Amino acid sequence: MIRIDAIAETSLQPMVDGLDEIYRGIDRAQQQWREASPFSCPEGCGTCCVDFEPDVLECEALYLAVWMLIRQPERAQAILDGTFLSPRSDADRGCMFFDPVNPYHCTVYDGRAMICRLFAYTGDRGKDGRPRWKPCRFLPLHDDDGTALLRKQYSEEDLLREFGAVPPIMSDITAQMLALDPGTQHIRRPLREALRQVLEKITMLMRFAGPPPDNSSPEPDAPQPLAS
Numbered sequence: 001m002i003r004i005d006a007i008a009e010t011s012l013q014p015m016v017d018g019l020d021e022i023y024r025g026i027d028r029a030q031q032q033w034r035e036a037s038p039f040s041c042p043e044g045c046g047t048c049c050v051d052f053e054p055d056v057l058e059c060e061a062l063y064l065a066v067w068m069l070i071r072q073p074e075r076a077q078a079i080l081d082g083t084f085l086s087p088r089s090d091a092d093r094g095c096m097f098f099d100p101v102n103p104y105h106c107t108v109y110d111g112r113a114m115i116c117r118l119f120a121y122t123g124d125r126g127k128d129g130r131p132r133w134k135p136c137r138f139l140p141l142h143d144d145d146g147t148a149l150l151r152k153q154y155s156e157e158d159l160l161r162e163f164g165a166v167p168p169i170m171s172d173i174t175a176q177m178l179a180l181d182p183g184t185q186h187i188r189r190p191l192r193e194a195l196r197q198v199l200e201k202i203t204m205l206m207r208f209a210g211p212p213p214d215n216s217s218p219e220p221d222a223p224q225p226l227a228s
Contacts (some may be wrong), residue, residue: 002066006206015059016066018180022173023063023117029168030121036165038149039139041120046105047138048120051094054113054191059180061194065202067111080199096192113191114177123159123167130156131166 001020007013034040054060068076078084087099087107097108106112123133134153159166189197 002063002070004066004069004202004206006209007066007202010205012062012202015180016063019059019063019177022176022180023114025176026114026117026168026173030117033121033165033167037163037167039120039135041136042138042140044103044105045138046098046100048136049095049098049105049116050100053095054115055188056113056191056194057177057181057188058194058198059177060113061189061191061198062202064108064111064113064191065195065198068108069199069202071111072108076199079196080203114173118168118170118173121167122170122173124170126155131159131169132156133159133167 001017003013003016007016056064065076068079075084084096086096087101088094088096097106097112099105099107106116120136120139123131126132132153132155135149135151137151139151140149154162156166
């Protein structure tokens with residue numbers, strides 16, 4: 001769990017906690033799918049992030065904002081100050097957190113948005129409501145042992161017959177997220193815009209909360225030690 005005292009007693013913390021549990025569920029489901037299927041992203045790919053900036057729900061921006069205030073406070077403050085420098089030279093083209101030099105690319109990986117967690121390893125539902133999945137166009141088409149893999153749309157029957165499992169379904173996960181904050185469930189904004197606004201909201205609450213009490217000195221009415 002990620003927590004900041006300023007929002008602990010507000011309606012924001014349950015959204016952070018709820019999304020944290022959803023994200024953990026995504027990790028578990030995707031791990032099961034990766035273990036069952038022969039597909040895996042090429043090492044250090046990141047191609048899906050190069051020209052992409054996610055549109056996010058407020059709960060996603062909130063989660064990332066809290067994560068940054070805990071893990072990357074200097075970068076969070078730079079976003080508020082308007083002095084943030086993206087690791088890429090063309091930050092207007094895609095996600096401002098994408099680092100083309102770092103082999104892992106995402107510089108906010110543990111706080112990243114939902115869609116960034118779902119690339120390649122989630123399916124959807126067809127018109128009949130049943131799960132289906134199609135490999136990302138950048139996934140290799142051969143298993144580790146050289147077995148040729150098909151780049152086709154796999155039906156639920158195909159998935160169960162060939163791999164014995166189905167990947168997590170994007171629409172099912174999205175429905176869980178929308179339930180965290182029904183009032184804003186249809187509002188999505190570009191990440192850089194939504195993140196700044198949520199950071200402003202949290203830092204305002206932090207100012208209202210004030211500094212933590214100083215417990216280093218005794219209370220006025222506390223008994224004082226006797227002079228020797």
